[in-house]
Amino acid sequence: MWKGIISIFILGPIVAGIVSFTGCQGNMNTSAASLLPDTVAVDSVAGLIDIISEDTVKKKGYLTERWRNPVQILVDTLNPISKDSLDRFVRTERRRVRDSVRGELNKLPKHVYFTFDDGPLIGSSAIDSISKAKNVKISAFLVGRHAKMSKRLKRDLQRYKENYLVECYNHSYTHAGNRFTSFYSNPVSAYEDFEKNELDLELKHKIVRLPGRNIWIYDDIRRIDLKSGASTADMLYTNGYKIYGWDVEWRIHGASGMPVQPVNEIYTRIRNYMDNKSSMEPNNVVLLMHDDMFQSKKGQQLLSSLIDTIQTTTDYKFEFIRDYPFRY
Ligand SMILES: [Zn+2]
Helix, strand or coil: CCCCCCCEECCHHHHHHHHHHHHHHCCCCCCCHHHHHCCEEEEEECCCCCECHHHHCCCCCHHHHHHHHCCECCCCCCCCCHEEEEEHHHHHHHHHHHHHHHHHHHHHCEEEEEEEEEEECHHHHHHHHHHHHHCCCCCEECHHHHCCCHHHHHHHHHHHHHHCCEEEECCCHHHHHHHHHHHCCCHHHHHHHHHHHHHHCCCCCCEECCCCCCCEEEHHHHHHHHHHHCHHHHHHHHCCCEECCEECCEECCCCCCCCCCCCCHHHHHHHHHHHHHCCCECCCCEEEEEEEHHCCCHHHHHHHHHHHHHHHHHHCECCHHHCCCCCC
């Protein structure tokens, strides 16, 4: 029925092949795609035979690409098909391919990124100690102005820098004075604020998180949450910076240590993002926290407890943002 109406190019059978190949190997680190033969003939629904080149099959990030674009269709404009039929077909096909890809990704390593914004603040020294006690990597997006507020915070900044489990990144010098729209309305001065932060804190990595914005620009990704901030982010990217947002945010009242979301809830959210592949990059989940959430003993215990839960019940690896994303 489809023949002669539309040409459809489907990779579904290959994905099914990946599942069985890797299942036999049982090796978490084996690249699934590399187990495939150099070329594969695929029967499409339209009855066409298509040859997949070696490059397409073996490319790193193949599963990520298939997750993002589960159905690839070339529509024959001379013999159009009804939109309803096409939509129905695409829906079914998308579900089928994504189920296969999800199963395959679930067998591969998973990565979690604990990111802490706005330090140094009261709370930073506790984060520093917990990262060492639990042996987990953490990413600190720092605000230079805060390091100037007291001797203690300057010392806490130093502790971060000397801890090999902490990497320091750029969150602007002034934190936009918490007036985000007006800050981003002048991209040049905003850009200079990040530059000043880099110089002041002697930051080694050109990695930025924008205050008040969940914006991602890196590699082939550009995702903007609010337009205000986009020009600044683009300017940073053009000048060699990578900009990272977050998937999940955890909030705790700093002074009391009372969580807005209990440990269990945030743990479940991280797991759901990982299992459903709903994070920005499948198998990679970025958690946002703020240094001042961990001022009190209670808050600190919650952070330790979240790390313990992840370490005892999952095989997630704690990673630095510098290594984001791991693509399969
Ligand atoms: Zn911030």
